[in-house]
Amino acid sequence: xxxxxxxxxxxxxxxxxxxxxxNHSTISGNEYVxxxxxxxxxxPQYIIHGLKNNETNEMASLIITEDRKSSTLILPHATLRDTxxxxxxxxxxxxxxxTFGTGTRLTIIP
Amino acid sequence: EAGVVQSPRxxxxxxxxxxxFWCNPISGHNTLYWYRQNLGQGPELxxxxxxxxxxxxxxxxxxxxSAERLKGVDSTLxxxxxxxxxSAVYLCASSPRVGRQETQxxxxxxxxxxx
Numbered sequence: 001x002x003x004x005x006x007x008x009x010x011x012x013x014x015x016x017x018x019x020x021x022x023n024h025s026t027i028s029g030n031e032y033v034x035x036x037x038x039x040x041x042x043x044p045q046y047i048i049h050g051l052k053n054n055e056t057n058e059m060a061s062l063i064i065t066e067d068r069k070s071s072t073l074i075l076p077h078a079t080l081r082d083t084x085x086x087x088x089x090x091x092x093x094x095x096x097x098x099t100f101g102t103g104t105r106l107t108i109i110p
Numbered sequence: 111e112a113g114v115v116q117s118p119r120x121x122x123x124x125x126x127x128x129x130x131f132w133c134n135p136i137s138g139h140n141t142l143y144w145y146r147q148n149l150g151q152g153p154e155l156x157x158x159x160x161x162x163x164x165x166x167x168x169x170x171x172x173x174x175x176s177a178e179r180l181k182g183v184d185s186t187l188x189x190x191x192x193x194x195x196x197s198a199v200y201l202c203a204s205s206p207r208v209g210r211q212e213t214q215x216x217x218x219x220x221x222x223x224x225x
Binding site for chain 1: 203212
């Protein structure tokens with residue numbers, strides 16, 4: 001069974017905040033939430049990760065619910081270059097392999 | 111800092127022909143990965159190297175796929191003979207620390223088309 005569930009596609013207007021949800025209802029206490037994205041014709045790119053606290057970096061913010069069963073990746077001011085497939089991955093911190101699902105295809109509309 | 115370099119970027123071959131892909135990871139990165147990505151799917155791990163040792167090749171179809179990382183730096187993935195179903199993007203990635211797979215740096219991939 002997949003560890004995460006994401007909507008297959010989303011649209012967002014340029015300049016608005018893009019909020020990408022991820023459901024991980026079976027997450028265990030030692031599993032982190034990682035986000036990668038893959039722009040067309042490129043390899044995946046690491047965005048951000050978190051355990052239970054909200055996190056922010058220069059690319060995005062990650063909001064994890066208190067029960068840790070879901071999270072939201074926020075791109076605060078989406079640009080056309082943010083059009084990509086976004087992958088939410090749950091992984092134990094250490095020597096577990098990355099397992100990519102099919103992700104959410106985010107399209108930023110001018 | 112240079113990223114992960116892969117070549118060629120595109121390759122078109124006829125079925126039953128051999129093909130090879132090359133990857134140069136980020137300098138100093140000890141762990142190297144090869145992934146295959148089918149259209150509309152996420153990448154799937156084929157093999158992972160820690161330095162020159164293949165530590166996870168459980169998903170590598172060993173009847174026709176082979177890989178090497180002789181000096182623990184660059185790596186080659188080979189398919190011989192190629193089949194129609196091998197058409198995909200082959201991605202190489204690296205990470206700096208052995209035993210830590212969460213953060214990986216990916217190359218642009220090689221898009222293979224088998225006719």
